[in-house]
């Protein structure tokens with residue numbers, strides 16, 4: 001099989017999710033740089049890979065995908081390596097629920113409304129940050145209540161749910177408010193230390 005290609009940038013949370021899945025599976029891949037925030041805009045050719053101009057996009061032997069959740073499932077199912085999805089219906093449903101929740105309610109609040117707003121803006125919008133923190137608290141509460149016994153979100157098996165959550169939380173804890181909030185959820189803080197200790201996490205850190 002040929003090496004898959006991932007289009008994206010190392011600063012992106014979603015690109016990191018896909019890269020962590022590739023690393024956990026031990027799949028070699030090519031990262032084709034694509035900066036969606038470049039001054040010259042998104043190149044026209046890229047819109048054929050991702051009509052909405054987001055990153056990542058993925059390609060394997062001519063098979064193209066976008067949407068990180070679809071990409072990581074494909075990576076898990078098309079390549080050898082440790083399985084990253086539970087076999088039972090309830091485990092799979094729980095994994096899908098956690099991923100869906102992070103996409104719908106976690107990413108924007110934690111990454112954009114709190115972390116990016118605090119880090120990048122000269123005059124941060126405090127109302128936006130407060131709203132983001134409030135939603136982040138709900139996300140962490142729900143993750144705590146859904147987390148199974150064991151080292152990972154779904155118990156003893158590291159799954160795509162862990163790989164989806166880790167880069168979102170990693171961005172959130174770049175700021176003090178994020179670190180302080182996570183510290184109030186001991187189980188999630190322990191889980192985060194564990195997932196942040198994985199080689200897949202270290203190997204996908206943004207290079208300065």
Ligand SMILES: N[C@@H](CCC(=O)N[C@@H](CS)C(=O)NCC(=O)O)C(=O)O
Pocket residue numbers: 012013014015036053054055056066067068069
């Ligand atoms: N639903 C998409 C979301 C991807 C996404 O939002 N990626 C961000 C980077 S982390 C992006 O491309 N943002 C550019 C923009 O919002 O214009 C997925 O699951 O892949």
